[in-house]
Every structure is written in structure tokens, then in C-alpha cells.
Amino acid sequence: MKVIRAKTAGFCFGVDRAVKLTYDLLAEGRKVATLGPLIHNPQVVADLEDKGALTCADVADVPDGYEVIIRSHGVPxxxxxxxxTRGLAYHDATCPFVAKIHKLAAEAGKKGALLLVAGDANHPEVQGIVGHATGLVRVFADLGQLQDLLPELLQQKSIHVVAQTTFRIESWESCKAFLKKECTKAEIFDTICNATWARQQEAEDLSQKCDRMVVIGxxxxxxxxxxLQVAARHTTAINVETADELDPQWLAGAETVGVTAGASTPSSIIEEVLNSMSEEIRDDMSFAEMLEAS
Structure with missing residues (x-):
């Protein structure tokens, strides 16, 4: 069995920055509280909490004397x-790509434009974007929802369009094509981050070469x-958070297995999954040699 690890697997810049900041503050003995889980990885969040960090749902829940950390998703x-108002010190770890969208959201309102956001309305990043808008806002999750909004969009004098930084590229391209054809007044800003583009493209390419795809995150x-959605279009794919979730039987019969990971997955967990897979390799090459050869 050959294992190919995606070059882009693991922490993105924004997540790495937020995690490093939090660990550094804890190492200095500071009392810190994150607004919501710092990243969408239970293992990292649990480790931070073991080291003293608090995870608070709201500013009102932060104890006096604690420093607030705004996660990479950003906030309204x-x-x-x-x-x-609370007089709390804070550290802003909002991803620069997200902060750019916040500025675009505010500018849309100042120019009297409707802000159209491609993304998950329940995701904290999208909620943060909406919370920086100063005018009319509409959120859509896919092409179907965008098409439903068309009658209202045609009534607008000006429309600015942005996307959640992790929006699915294929869906975004379809939505852009629709807007360019049906709503020419829309001004479209490509706000999907570079890391997302690279990860999804690599998952697209890698999944077409493999019998199985393991997506860690x-x-x-x-x-x-x-x-996971991208990989599953081309091969059998599974999502695992840790090595314990990967059933060896799932790999049975596979000749080539691709491995990628989400932007909130630390390298330590990726290595654990790869090491667990090494036990299934049944040829003369060492696991390290096989990874290097891939």
C-alpha cells in the first residue's frame, strides 16, 4: 500500500498564528479566555484548557482579570x-483574509450596496462578516439559494459579493458564473483564501489518483x-479526527491511499494517523521511505 500525503495538509497561517499566540500567553502565566473554541479541533482545545485557557461563549462569561483572545474566524x-465596555484586554487573532472581508462588508454599506455573502450563515466566520456590515445583507449557501434571491437582487442598485474564506471553490465558481450572466450589476470580490484554494485543488487532484482518501480534521x-466533499467525488473518502477513528479494515485492498487534513489539524495528529497506517504496509520499503518516494 502506497501512502501519499498532501503537501498542504495541516494548520493554515491564520490558525497557526492564533494557536501560537494562545500557547505563548499561557506559557507566560497569563490568564486567557477564547471567545468560542479557538479552532475547530477538540484535541487542541482540550490541551489549551488543560493548560489553563478558558473557552467562553460570550464576553459576559469572561472572568475579570482575563485577557480575551479573538479567534481566527473573527467576530462581529x-x-x-x-x-x-468590560474594560478587558484583548488579543485579536482574526485571520488577515477574514479582516479584509470585514472591511469590504463595511464599505458595501457606506456605498449603499447590498452585501451578498456566500457561506454558511451559522458559521462564526460568516456571523462575524455579517456583524461588520452596515447595510442590507443576504447570505446564501449554494447556487440554489442564490437563484432564489435573484428577484430581490434585480431590484438593487448596487451589490457587493464576498465569500467565506473556506467556501467550496467549485460552488463559488458556479455562483460567480450565474451572477455574471443574470445580475451584471454585482461587483464580485474573490475572498476565498489562498490556503483553501490550494488544499481543495490538491484534494481534487490527489483523490483521482487514490483508491482511498483519509481526510483528517x-x-x-x-x-x-x-x-471531504471534494475527495468523495472521485474516490472512497473518510473523515477522522484522530488515529483511533481509522479502522484498519477500511484500508483493506487499497493500493494507494491519499491523506490530507483540514486547516485546524495539528501536525502531531497527522503524524499519528500516518503512523497508524504504516502498520498496514506490507512491502519491503520502510514507511519513511515510502512517504519520501510518494
């Missing part, structure tokens, strides 16, 4: 106001689930 504008991680 009103959250900053709540932090200021949180079951509630948006970008991980999108990688």
Missing part, C-alpha cells in the same frame, strides 16, 4: 464594543468537511 463589530470543521 459589537463584540469589540462589549470587550471595551474536526467533524465540525467547515474546511475539513469541504475537503
Amino acid at each position: 463589530r459589537e463584540v469589540y464594543e462589549k470587550i471595551s 474536526g467533524h465540525h470543521s467547515s474546511n475539513t468537511q469541504k475537503l
Whole structure:
């Protein structure tokens, strides 16, 4: 069995930055509280909590004397106001790609344009984007929902369109093509981040070469689930959070297995999964040699 690891697997820049910041503050003995789970990876969140970090659902839940960490997903504008009212110190780990969308959201309102957001309305990143808008906003999850909005869109004088940074590329391209044909007044901003483009494209290519695809990452991680969807279009794919979830029987009969991971998956978990797979390899090459050869 040959194992091919995606080059883009693991932490993206924004997540790595937020995680490093939090660990560094804890190492300094600071009292820190994250607004929501820092990343969509239960193992990392549990480790941070073991080291003293608090996970708080709201600013009101943060104890006095704690420093607030805003995660890479970003937050609505009103959250900053709540932090200021409480007089709490805070560290803003909002991903720069997300912060750029916040600015676009605010600018759309100032120009009197409807803000159209491609994404999951229940995802914290999208909620943060909507929370920075100063005018009319509409969110759609796919082409079908966008088509349903067309009658309203045609009534607008100006429309600015952005996407959640982890939106599925294939869906985004379909939505852009629809808007360019049916709603020419829409000004489209390509806001899917570089890491998402690279990961999804590599998953697309790799899954076409493999009998199986293992996608490592949180079951509630948006970008991980999108990688799973991409891979599943071409081969049999599975999502695991840890090595314990990978059943050796699932690999039976596979000649080539591809491995990728979501943006919130630490390298330690990726290595654990790869090591567990090494036990299934039945040829003369060492696992390290096989990875190098792939």
C-alpha cells in the first residue's frame, strides 16, 4: 500500500498564528479566555484548557482579570464594543483574509450596496462578516439559494459579493458564473483564501489518483468537511479526527491511499494517523521511505 500525503495538509497561517499566540500567553502565566473554541479541533482545545485557557461563549462569561483572545474566524463589530465596555484586554487573532472581508462588508454599506455573502450563515466566520456590515445583507449557501434571491437582487442598485474564506471553490465558481450572466450589476470580490484554494485543488487532484482518501480534521470543521466533499467525488473518502477513528479494515485492498487534513489539524495528529497506517504496509520499503518516494 502506497501512502501519499498532501503537501498542504495541516494548520493554515491564520490558525497557526492564533494557536501560537494562545500557547505563548499561557506559557507566560497569563490568564486567557477564547471567545468560542479557538479552532475547530477538540484535541487542541482540550490541551489549551488543560493548560489553563478558558473557552467562553460570550464576553459576559469572561472572568475579570482575563485577557480575551479573538479567534481566527473573527467576530462581529459589537463584540469589540462589549470587550471595551468590560474594560478587558484583548488579543485579536482574526485571520488577515477574514479582516479584509470585514472591511469590504463595511464599505458595501457606506456605498449603499447590498452585501451578498456566500457561506454558511451559522458559521462564526460568516456571523462575524455579517456583524461588520452596515447595510442590507443576504447570505446564501449554494447556487440554489442564490437563484432564489435573484428577484430581490434585480431590484438593487448596487451589490457587493464576498465569500467565506473556506467556501467550496467549485460552488463559488458556479455562483460567480450565474451572477455574471443574470445580475451584471454585482461587483464580485474573490475572498476565498489562498490556503483553501490550494488544499481543495490538491484534494481534487490527489483523490483521482487514490483508491482511498483519509481526510483528517474536526467533524465540525467547515474546511475539513469541504475537503471531504471534494475527495468523495472521485474516490472512497473518510473523515477522522484522530488515529483511533481509522479502522484498519477500511484500508483493506487499497493500493494507494491519499491523506490530507483540514486547516485546524495539528501536525502531531497527522503524524499519528500516518503512523497508524504504516502498520498496514506490507512491502519491503520502510514507511519513511515510502512517504519520501510518494
